[in-house]
Amino acid sequence: MKIKFSGVSKVFKPDIVALKDVYLEIAKGEFVYIVGATGSGKSTLLRLITREVLPTRGTVMVGDVNLRRMRASDIPYYRRDVGLVAQDFKLIPHLTVYENVAFVMEAMSVPAKMVEYRATRVIEQVGLLRRRFMKPPQLSGGEQQRVAIARALANSPSLFVADEPTGNLDYRTSAEVMKILLSINAAGVTVIMTTHNQYIVDSYRQRVIELDAGRLVRDEVAGRYAPNDDV
Amino acid sequence: MTTFRYILRDTGRLLIRHWFLGILTLITAAVMMWILGLTALFSLNVQNLLQKLESELVVQAYLRRGSEVGAVADRIRAMDSVTSLRALSPEESLAKLQARMGSQAHALDLIGENPLSWNFEIRVRSAQDVPNLARTLMAMEEIEDVIYAGMVVDRVASISRVASRAAVLMFLLSIMVTSLVVYNTIHISLYSRREEIGIMFLVGATRSYISTPFVLEGTFLAFLGSVVAVLGITSAYLPGIRLLQNSLPFLSLVADRRTIGQFGILLVGFGATLGWVCSCIVVARFMSSTTKPL
Numbered sequence: 276m277k278i279k280f281s282g283v284s285k286v287f288k289p290d291i292v293a294l295k296d297v298y299l300e301i302a303k304g305e306f307v308y309i310v311g312a313t314g315s316g317k318s319t320l321l322r323l324i325t326r327e328v329l330p331t332r333g334t335v336m337v338g339d340v341n342l343r344r345m346r347a348s349d350i351p352y353y354r355r356d357v358g359l360v361a362q363d364f365k366l367i368p369h370l371t372v373y374e375n376v377a378f379v380m381e382a383m384s385v386p387a388k389m390v391e392y393r394a395t396r397v398i399e400q401v402g403l404l405r406r407r408f409m410k411p412p413q414l415s416g417g418e419q420q421r422v423a424i425a426r427a428l429a430n431s432p433s434l435f436v437a438d439e440p441t442g443n444l445d446y447r448t449s450a451e452v453m454k455i456l457l458s459i460n461a462a463g464v465t466v467i468m469t470t471h472n473q474y475i476v477d478s479y480r481q482r483v484i485e486l487d488a489g490r491l492v493r494d495e496v497a498g499r500y501a502p503n504d505d506v
Numbered sequence: 507m508t509t510f511r512y513i514l515r516d517t518g519r520l521l522i523r524h525w526f527l528g529i530l531t532l533i534t535a536a537v538m539m540w541i542l543g544l545t546a547l548f549s550l551n552v553q554n555l556l557q558k559l560e561s562e563l564v565v566q567a568y569l570r571r572g573s574e575v576g577a578v579a580d581r582i583r584a585m586d587s588v589t590s591l592r593a594l595s596p597e598e599s600l601a602k603l604q605a606r607m608g609s610q611a612h613a614l615d616l617i618g619e620n621p622l623s624w625n626f627e628i629r630v631r632s633a634q635d636v637p638n639l640a641r642t643l644m645a646m647e648e649i650e651d652v653i654y655a656g657m658v659v660d661r662v663a664s665i666s667r668v669a670s671r672a673a674v675l676m677f678l679l680s681i682m683v684t685s686l687v688v689y690n691t692i693h694i695s696l697y698s699r700r701e702e703i704g705i706m707f708l709v710g711a712t713r714s715y716i717s718t719p720f721v722l723e724g725t726f727l728a729f730l731g732s733v734v735a736v737l738g739i740t741s742a743y744l745p746g747i748r749l750l751q752n753s754l755p756f757l758s759l760v761a762d763r764r765t766i767g768q769f770g771i772l773l774v775g776f777g778a779t780l781g782w783v784c785s786c787i788v789v790a791r792f793m794s795s796t797t798k799p800l
Contacts, residue, residue, distance in 0.1 A: 287800070322800075327800065328800045329800070347797065348712075350797075351707070351710045351713070353710075354707075354708065354710035355709075355710035357710075359709065365704075365705045365708065366705075367705060378706070378709075378711075379711075381512045382512075382706065382711035382715050384508045386508050387511075430710070
């Protein structure tokens, strides 16, 4: 799924400029890091892609679809093709790992047998099969992040959006999460992730887009976290 | 079918998760529907009594001598407010008068010739129709005089009006309170799950998939509340009516099981519909505010 931002600005009321005149294109199957300081507009950029937020100016195209013009009734169907991993995991605490993953497919009216097969497979893929009957509060931060990844993978999306997926994780767990994201990307899925993790960006070199106060200031293929890093 | 099964399961989960709130709603809905049911039954009985009273109201119209009795009677029968008409000959009227006068009936002999003309005893549909009917009759050439119990008619008409208004007011009040209770329960249920609903929207669940369990929850609670209310009404109303009729046998009250059964079914249907409408409104409002993009 190709993504194109054309002159996108987003101003939150009263006058907080989150993004300013952003032009960018992300091709199908790319792996992109969005980096920048806190408040630079990284999360807003992702929320524009998931259509939680509409641009104040400019257009966001995903495939052939202008997200502003998308009908409200089409949004759920669009989101089923976008795997979302939030920094705070956004898991339902009273459901088990299995149920958290399964309900995404149930919402699509997938038959129970298929749900069981697919949910078990993605939970296994993120290495949590033995914990599938536990509830999120019983899991560590890294495990919860992996549940969120499994849920995002459940519908086999063609676009994977992750907001600080390694934000609260230690080095080892971050590396595990990265391994999963890279394997998803290797299967042809476009992956866009925001991060503050310099080690991750510099270790797994991919395209880097840097935002500063809402402006796109750097777009580098196989870039580093910061342009003058010597890591 | 698969979606329906998932939705039913989620409705069950909602009811179990919010069981305490559910029981509170059920009790409140039952109490309100009970009041609503009793108000309706009271109103039904008042209407019944008034109807009986009204059906006994008679307008007496006296014809001019030489008028065509049959033709005039047909014209009056054709009027909307008239339910029945009985024509009394001068002889019948005199006999009635003599019977009413009792021991003083011999005074009528002094008059000699029967002074009474043909007259009609007209029964009307409602007390409120009487003054208009009397005016219309007086305007007819063939009618010499019209007699009716003006004060009684006015009293019955005004009691009927007040009783109807009071019943409508009670009815509306009960509906309002029941609606508010169901509305608030579903709102609390939605509010306590707002984060979960937000997540469901983010992962691609449709509005109807998310909303339906909440609508079913509200409808089910209102339905169950109505069933409890109907059981309460029938177990208290029928013995109560029997007791009242034993001490006041002349009172005509609604007491047959068939009518009460139909009334119960109507009340349960009404309760469930009320729950469904309230739930739909609150869910639609909540979903609109939740899904609005920033």
